[in-house]
Amino acid sequence: MTERIPGPEKAPDGAAGGLDAGPALEIDPILDDRGTRIIVCCGSGGVGKTTTAAALGVRAAERGRRVVVLTIDPARRLAQSMGIDALDNTPRRVDGVKGPDGGELHAMMLDMKRTFDEIVEAHAEPARARAILENPFYQSLSAGFAGTQEYMAMEKLGQLRARDEWDLIVVDTPPSRSALDFLDAPKRLGSFLDGKFIKLLMAPAKVGGRAGMKFLNVGMSMMTGTLGKLLGGQFLGDVQTFVAAMDTMFGGFRTRADATYRLLQAPGTAFLVVAAPERDALREAAYFVERLAAEGMPLAGLVLNRVHGSGAEGLSAERARAAAENLDEGRMVDQGAGKTGRSDVPAASSGPSRPATAADSPSARPASADTAASPAAPTAEATDERTTSDSDSENDHTSSATGASGVPRTSGTSGASGALDTSGTSGASPAPGADVTEADVARLTAGLLRLHAERMRVLAREQRTRDRFTALHPEVPVTEVAALPGDVHDLAGLRAVGERLSSPRDRS
């Protein structure tokens, strides 16, 4: 087990923004370089590794490479979009992707059990292979052992490389519990399978079963005795049979694991660390960068996914919020003066004075049909300053619990996202397309401004986390990929991601 102590986190927060952005990671030159034979996408779970790998594959193919993408556990619809939802463990051509110079995309999804079976079938004669495949210990090992997936991914990579049918292999890595398990797994499994212990276990089988037992040393009999007691004798029997049957293959495991490991260190390999601009993901990314360096693996750079931008960066969060408040006040004055003559403005709830928590708003109300019928009704409560102020922990307004949010609800009643409080306005609202009053426009504009203020806060936060990473690893080239509003599940979406990967948003 690898015990991992988090790296130093003493990034100078105060320097945020004042740092150099660090070198830019240029993706296209990597894809276009015929010397690049393997790209490995690694990163912690949920940062968009698989999508990044698939998008790189599409882009490389359309720029003239013969590419195969090895995915580990793609989302169903992403797999469908590439035609690899059928699990047959062999690469399939992806229709609809074509490039100059015979550029093509092939894709496959790893089936770890099948990969393991194929190794057995390829390296043992039929009778012995059958004995192994039917062994209960083998069956559990090939289907479930934490580490088999990592090992088989590396094994498959070695196989794909050996076939030499593709000039670029893009690999997605397994969602490991500790991020770089896939580097350790081959060594670990390899050292088990041809390690001391297995050799000892094999000893009785080798020297002729029962007759050989008396030659065993004391350590061995004590050990099999203990493990036998612990696991049940039959279990150990299964293992011994398995080990005896696998005997001829052990050397091969080690050799291939070593070969794949060396392949990863070779200059034709480029590692991309994928992360999202969040504290935990970037901490993990920093650890990856350090670990890859320690292993002598060639790091190309960091892909920072889901970065937010704004076309109105000149307008700060503070200014936008102040302007929104101006509009609120103006509206109330207007109302007081009877200019609009409308009574539908929920001044009480849209005033900035009402405390509310971020948690109140999204959970609060079932969206009702009349939401759609009313025009603009920005909820001031959701954007109250305290809502999103960072790590503000003082929001304990049980009294403002709206609707059912204070009570554990069943999802059956949670309805939709419904935070928008239109109940105050819906009655008197004009139908869409009807004339909109000054007050409506003011309310809408205030909403837009608050939304922008929130966006600017997100931007600032992302910049801070990124700067922290850059301070730790100024040498690592970075590309930022603008956030997409939804999930990607078609080739057009993958192309869009590829485009964003290669032309990082300008963040000056």
Add this chain to the structure above:
Amino acid sequence: MSRLQVVSGKGGTGKTTVAAALALALATEGKRTLLVEVEGRQGIAQLFETEALPYEERKIAVAPGGGEVYALAIDAERALLDYLQMFYKLGGAGRALKKLGAIDFATTIAPGVRDVLLTGKACEAVRRRERDGRPVYDHVVMDAPPTGRITRFLNVNDEVAGLARIGPIHNQAQAVMGVLKSPETAVHLVTLLEEMPVQETADGVAELRAAGLPVGRVVVNMVRPQVLDEAAVRAASGDHREAIARALVSAGVPGGGALVEPLLDEAAEHARRVELERAQRAVLDGVGLPVYELPYLGEGADIAGLYRLARELRRQGVGAA
């Protein structure tokens, strides 16, 4: 509330944070909880900003009202050595086994054995009693493996049954399953309002139910405030650009006119996200489980954030009889 609370979820959904907040919430008002992690990631130590946790139960936080949260990083190797010591009085022989790679073998390669040891340790903490018969821990909260592996992880009986049909590991598996399949246990799945985690949650719930394991709640994490709804955006993108520009100017925003388009773009993006979230909520509705919702913490979960989430959980009913 069940004595053993198992928290799983897809990678990146914040299950460690939710598990920690749940342990804090359950400890409120003088209770004592144990927060355990089983994957050797030291996620709890990072979260509470302490040194790496040793293989020993240690107090890491105080809850409002005098409650205590203890934490333990369960290590399969150590658990096995303890276990051998307890049953076989191995002493130095344990070290010899370790040197030969036998312990490594049993805890890493031998399928299911590792999981039995990890869940077994958690179940032992659930059942442990003080001299006066009161439980040592009111609740045990486990930061468990992710959704994709949780059923297999908890269903150790099936895993081990085929391999170790007799012997202490077999008996241990039986005892563990007795706790895990009882109402004393609840398995919660953490998700975000995004397509993949929601789909995985739905699949995970189906798997847990099929295995006869007690499913608790869905925890929707990192819920963001909704500022504008779709109707507002539709209205905005209509013919009101000029009116909005005027409003911006009147509110004192310099260069108001040029900002209308980018602001409307942001609103359109926001509306799309809201729409996608709505669709994901509908999928979660179909799962038919009670839900907790936790707000998005901007800077990531620090200690203040954890206490805030714990209060939020209390507010939604955690710890109530």
